[in-house]
Amino acid sequence: MTRRLVTLAIALALILVVVAPTLAQDDLSGQLEIFSWWAGDEGPALEALIAEYNTLHPNVEVNNATVTGGSGVNAKAVLKTRMLGGDAPDSFQVHAGQELIGTWVVADRMEDLTFLFEQEGWMDVFPQGLLDLISTDEGIWSVPVNIHRSNVMWYVPANLEQWGVEAPATWDDFLAICPTLQDQDITPLSVGENWTMIHLWESVAVSQLGTDGWNALWTGEKSWLDDDVVATWDLFGQILDCSNADEDAATLSWQQATDKVVNGEAAFNVMGDWAAGYMMTTLGLEPETGFGWVASPGTAGTFIMLSDSFGLPIGAPDRDNAIAWLQLLGSNEGQDIFNPLKGSIAARLDSDLSLYSVYSQSAAADWQADTIVGSLQHGAAANESFMGEFPTVMELFLGARNSQAAANASQVVCIQSRICEG
Amino acid sequence: MDWDRLYAFGAILPSVILLGIFVYGFIGETVYWSLTSWRGVELNPTKAYIGIQNYKDLFTAFGSIEPKFRLGIVNTFFFTAFFLVGCLTLGFLLAVLLDQNIKSEGIFRTIFLFPMALSFAVTGTIWRWLFNPGGGINALPTVVGADPLTFKWLNNRSAFTFNWHEVPWPITAIIMLGLLAYFAMQVSRRNYLKAIFFGVPMVLIFAWVAADFATWDPARKDELMHGLFQWSTMLDVIAAVIVILFCLGTIQALWHSSRTAIWLGVPTMLLVLWYFTGGPDSLPKLDIPEAESPYGFNMALIALIIAAVWQLSGYTMAMYLAGIRGVSDELREAARVDGCNEVQVYTKIILPLLRPITLSAAIVLGHISLKIFDLIFAMVGPDFLPTTVPGVQVYSMFRSNEFAKGSAIAVVLLMMVAIIIIPYLATQLRGEHEV
Numbered sequence: 038m039t040r041r042l043v044t045l046a047i048a049l050a051l052i053l054v055v056v057a058p059t060l061a062q063d064d065l066s067g068q069l070e071i072f073s074w075w076a077g078d079e080g081p082a083l084e085a086l087i088a089e090y091n092t093l094h095p096n097v098e099v100n101n102a103t104v105t106g107g108s109g110v111n112a113k114a115v116l117k118t119r120m121l122g123g124d125a126p127d128s129f130q131v132h133a134g135q136e137l138i139g140t141w142v143v144a145d146r147m148e149d150l151t152f153l154f155e156q157e158g159w160m161d162v163f164p165q166g167l168l169d170l171i172s173t174d175e176g177i178w179s180v181p182v183n184i185h186r187s188n189v190m191w192y193v194p195a196n197l198e199q200w201g202v203e204a205p206a207t208w209d210d211f212l213a214i215c216p217t218l219q220d221q222d223i224t225p226l227s228v229g230e231n232w233t234m235i236h237l238w239e240s241v242a243v244s245q246l247g248t249d250g251w252n253a254l255w256t257g258e259k260s261w262l263d264d265d266v267v268a269t270w271d272l273f274g275q276i277l278d279c280s281n282a283d284e285d286a287a288t289l290s291w292q293q294a295t296d297k298v299v300n301g302e303a304a305f306n307v308m309g310d311w312a313a314g315y316m317m318t319t320l321g322l323e324p325e326t327g328f329g330w331v332a333s334p335g336t337a338g339t340f341i342m343l344s345d346s347f348g349l350p351i352g353a354p355d356r357d358n359a360i361a362w363l364q365l366l367g368s369n370e371g372q373d374i375f376n377p378l379k380g381s382i383a384a385r386l387d388s389d390l391s392l393y394s395v396y397s398q399s400a401a402a403d404w405q406a407d408t409i410v411g412s413l414q415h416g417a418a419a420n421e422s423f424m425g426e427f428p429t430v431m432e433l434f435l436g437a438r439n440s441q442a443a444a445n446a447s448q449v450v451c452i453q454s455r456i457c458e459g
Numbered sequence: 460m461d462w463d464r465l466y467a468f469g470a471i472l473p474s475v476i477l478l479g480i481f482v483y484g485f486i487g488e489t490v491y492w493s494l495t496s497w498r499g500v501e502l503n504p505t506k507a508y509i510g511i512q513n514y515k516d517l518f519t520a521f522g523s524i525e526p527k528f529r530l531g532i533v534n535t536f537f538f539t540a541f542f543l544v545g546c547l548t549l550g551f552l553l554a555v556l557l558d559q560n561i562k563s564e565g566i567f568r569t570i571f572l573f574p575m576a577l578s579f580a581v582t583g584t585i586w587r588w589l590f591n592p593g594g595g596i597n598a599l600p601t602v603v604g605a606d607p608l609t610f611k612w613l614n615n616r617s618a619f620t621f622n623w624h625e626v627p628w629p630i631t632a633i634i635m636l637g638l639l640a641y642f643a644m645q646v647s648r649r650n651y652l653k654a655i656f657f658g659v660p661m662v663l664i665f666a667w668v669a670a671d672f673a674t675w676d677p678a679r680k681d682e683l684m685h686g687l688f689q690w691s692t693m694l695d696v697i698a699a700v701i702v703i704l705f706c707l708g709t710i711q712a713l714w715h716s717s718r719t720a721i722w723l724g725v726p727t728m729l730l731v732l733w734y735f736t737g738g739p740d741s742l743p744k745l746d747i748p749e750a751e752s753p754y755g756f757n758m759a760l761i762a763l764i765i766a767a768v769w770q771l772s773g774y775t776m777a778m779y780l781a782g783i784r785g786v787s788d789e790l791r792e793a794a795r796v797d798g799c800n801e802v803q804v805y806t807k808i809i810l811p812l813l814r815p816i817t818l819s820a821a822i823v824l825g826h827i828s829l830k831i832f833d834l835i836f837a838m839v840g841p842d843f844l845p846t847t848v849p850g851v852q853v854y855s856m857f858r859s860n861e862f863a864k865g866s867a868i869a870v871v872l873l874m875m876v877a878i879i880i881i882p883y884l885a886t887q888l889r890g891e892h893e894v
Contacts, residue, residue, distance in 0.1 A: 114857065121500060140860060144501040231842040285592040287614040287843060422498070425859025426523040428842030436616045436844060450523040454859075 066096035069358040071347075072119075073130035074112035076105040078318070082378035089374055090365055097358050102126060108415070120146060125350040127359040132416025133181045133344035134170045135255070139420020139454075141348070142178050148349040149176030153360065159367050162385045166409025170417055171346065179346035180367045183381035186310045186400055187341040187412040188240040188333040194326070196301055204305070204331045208244060208272060211305075211334050215279035218304050225279040227303035228286045229294035231428050234435065235414045237307045238273055244335025245269045248408045255411070255418045257457045261448040270440035282435065292319075299328070307333045309343070309415070313396040314380030324395040332403070340407035343415030344384060422454035486873065493866035500860055513867035518693065524856070524864060531847045533754040535875070538764060538848065539828040545768035546824050547817060550775025555805055557776070558783050568780070571773040579770065583837025586766040587613070590838075612762040613839050613846075620755030623671040631668065638664065652714050659703060695739045702734045757845040767834060771827070775820050782816040783809060822883045826876050849875075 069090075075083040080103075087099050104112035109130070116129055120141070131137040141147050154160055154177050160168070163181065171179055192204055200221055205211035211225070218225040228234055243251045246265060253259035254266070280286070281303070286294075295312050297303040299320060306312070313330070316322045332339070347366055353359050365371040372383035377392045382401045390398050411417030416424065430450060434443040451457040493513055495506040517528050553571055557564055574582065589595035590612035597608040623631055638661045645654035705727040712720035786809050794808050832850035835843075841851050841858075849872045856865030 117500065117857070117860075140500055144499060146500070146502060230840055232840075283614070283616075284611065285614055287839060288587055288591060422859045422861070425855055425861075429523055429527055429844060432842060432844030446523060449521070453523055 065094045065358055065361055067098070067358060068100060068127075068355050069097050069362060070100040070102055070126045070355070071128055071130075071362065072102045072104075072112070072116060072126035074104055074106060074109040075130065076103045078314070079379055082375045085374050085378055086365065086371060089371065090362060093365065094358070094361055097355075097361075120350070123352075125352055125354075127353040127355045128347045128349060128362055130345055130347055131179065133167075133179055133346035134411045134417030135420045136416030136424070137171075137179055137346070137348060138173055139422070141350070142173065142175075146351055147178050148351055148353075150178060150180065150349060150363070151176045153180070153363060153367075157364060157367055162387055164386060164404070164409060166340075167342065167344070167384060170342075170409070170411045171344075179348035180363045181344040181346040181384040182366050182372065183345050183376050183379055184384050184400075184404060185343050185381050185415070186403070187236060187343055187415060188243065188336045188339065189308065189310050189312070189330050190333045191295065191298055191306045191308060191312055191316075192304060192329050192331075193298060193301070194329040197304065197329075200304065202304065204329065205334045206331075206337070208241065208276060208334045212275055212279065219279070223301075224281045224284075224297065224303035225305065226276065226281075227289075227294045227297040227306045228277070228280045228282055229289035229291050230287060231431055232414055233289075233291050233294060233308070234282070234286070234431050235427060236309065236412075237276070238269075238431065239341060239413045239418075240307050240333040240336055241273050241276060242266075242269045243339055243341060243410060244333070245272060248339055248410050251410055251418075255456060257451075260457065261444050261451055266447075267440050267444045270434060270443045273434075274438050274440065277435075277438075310396065310400055311380060313394070317394065317396070318380070330396065330399075338407055340403055340409050341412050342404075342409055343412040343417050345381075419456065420454055423450055423456060426450040426453065489866045490870055492863055493870050495863050497863040497866075498861050506863075513863055514871070517864075517867060517871065524852070524861070527844065527847055528849065528852060528868060530754065530844070531849045531852055534757060534760060534846060535829060535831075535848050537756050538760055538767075538831065539825060541760075541764045542767050542771075542828045543821055543824055545764060546772045546775045547820060549768060549772040550820070551779050551810075553772065553776040554779035554783055557780055568777070571776050573773065574770045575774045577770065579767075579831075579833040580837045582766055582770050583834045586762070586769070587838045590762045611758075613759050613843075615758040615761075616845055618755040618757045618845070623668045624675055635665065635668070652711065655710055656707065659707065698734065698739050702730050705730050759839070759843070759845040763835060763838060763846060766838065767828065767831070770834075771824060775824070778816050778820050779813060782813040786812055818883070822879060825879045829875050829879070830872060 071087075073083060083101070083103075087101060090097070090099060104115045106112060109132075112130070116126075119125065125146075131141070137147070159180075167181060167184075168177070171177055171181060190204065197203060200218060200223060202214045202217055205214060215225045226237075228237055242254075245268065246254070246259075250259060250265065254261070259266070277283075281289075281297070289297075291308055291312070292315060294303075295306055295308060295315060298306045299316065299322070310330075313324065313328075316328050317324060320327075322328050331337075347363060349356070349359055349363065366375075367385075369383075369385060369388060372385055373388050373392055376383050376388070377394070377397070380394070380397070382388075382393065382397050382404055386405055388401070390401055393401065413419055413424070413427070419427075427447070427450060430443055430446045433446055434440075448457065492506070494508055494510060496509050496512075497504055497506045516522065517525055519525070557567060557571075561567070591597075592609075592611050592614055596612070597610065599608070601607050642654055642658055642661055645651075645657060705723070709720060709723050709727045712723055790808060790812075791804055794804050799807065830850050831848060832854065835841075835846055835848060835851055836854070839846055841855050849868050853865050853869050853872070856862070856868060
């Protein structure tokens, strides 16, 4: 029996050796190491991409180096260690925008991808707002694979009807219906641990400062001490008074904060649109009937985006294979294989919307039409130095609820991270 | 140089080299980084030597990181103190209970020891669920039909800042009179050594009360820890503590008329002379603005302390139990014949005999709690301010590419642990040689 198996295996191997070169008219060979934090729920989407790459370039052995941990907490640390140790992967996942630019581009560790964008005709298929976020004067630095929206407010339509309220269009509307809900022992807005607060804050800030004011914060043209920024903190405090911030927020994950809306303890929750994937896939709810969504108050017409992207580190051991990988990521096929599985939308404006869920189709429509700005919490707007210290500012505010102190602290962080002039 | 020695030397040489590079070499590297201005991840980063500026900043500056660091030091102090007391008392009580010749002692011993088999990350995650204000522990009373508790555990952002003004003055007076009475009792019984050792903390408490009343400003009632420690006087405090320790050491050496008194006495006298001739004034004054927020005991630490004590009191129990089993029955019998009751047997006979075990347990637990990271990371994440500790801050500095400042915090942490560990190791090594 075993002898037969061995014979069979040898025969198969021989056939492969003889046939394989004739099958693939592909000159790429060797290795490709991709570094990402897509595991668990997002694993299948990445697997599908790798499978596609393998059919295109069968002689390349893809090495999928995944480090688990939500939004790349652990992966970023491992990546930093590897890069500093001179052991760069061929291509790594990074949030598009300042998380990449402020850390790796200013450090001269990334290759400019302008040649690839021009060669593939990507300058015309990605929206200008996105191109602005991933470029500097020196070049374009990464290929965006997917787009998530940060400024979405989630609710359960049936519950709102029962409580006699409607989804608010502005924060003033929200503060107006807040007592109605609190009288019925409903938390008007559910929030979770520190980072979800920052996530909420960026929606509030964009609604108050407008897209220009928001962008000016990140170019250093606008001071954090300006009156309208301080007023943002005031409003944020009022919103938190209508939430579970003082009860159990500090220890809730984002899923638990979303659960509060689903099980009727809370009316609204502001979270990125991975929440849609969570409610559809994990909780089995139908979009539009099981859960509803609206742009977070005061941000209709604005799309606060975050994007996972891949770049090309200088000194990548298998540069050609990595470029082929980036070509696949930026192509229509690649984006439409990946995004329906991930629950995000394609960064390209010409993707096939019939492949996507009801929610994603609505997000894609906004992506085509809205003004695009970058998210702070998810790496598009500010560099890692700022992102690393802003949680402390948020904590100071949550503890003392002092708007001026929060503004002063943000200005200090802004100067220390070299966004503002000190 | 005989073969035997050469052989022994050759045998330990690999580990000496490996330790030298991978432990001490890297510690040296970290210390060097902490003296530079390294931030960012450039290919050839600027690592300009800036002396002890990073350390100065940590204790005086008002950036985004530094006040957090000072809060972290205070948190570590409180966490360590309560964690040690909790583990040692609970561990000893459990050991005493198991010592009562109960049935199926093995099962209980295993149950008490089990938590130690878990990692802090697991413990933290589970206790995080238990401390959820909407359920878990707060829901316990509902089992018997009572109302649920409303304590917010980890979500509690309030701090307990204590000053003597909050205590009604009769109670303050009673406390101080009680201390004095105990002191007088020791003196009258001619326990002079005990009296001196008790006198030091007593004087400190008196000084605290006095300082509190001297600096009291009704307008800033809730803003300052009156009379207690402030960062600006930190070097003074450290100097005073060193002087006191030297004095106590000398007194004890004189008392036992050991030779140590001679070579300890001279520096002690010099130190006292320096201290009382305006020595502390020559120390650099830390320039701390008055804007420093008050430091107190953060209520959110309670949940962390409970989880940590749950995890490690079983370990303390195991150590004490081994010690109790080592006390011979003849001693206990003799004590009972002399009229000791059961409680006194444990407090007067066994506990003093177990002093080495208490010390070992305190050292092990102390260094665990000083560098605690995983428990806090799992329970509240790295950014929660009320429970921030230096161990977590090293991580967040790495996250923001502030490598020099992170190294400085790591070095401070190393020193804190070294203060505990090194004297212990020294006594242990000396003990081995004497045997």
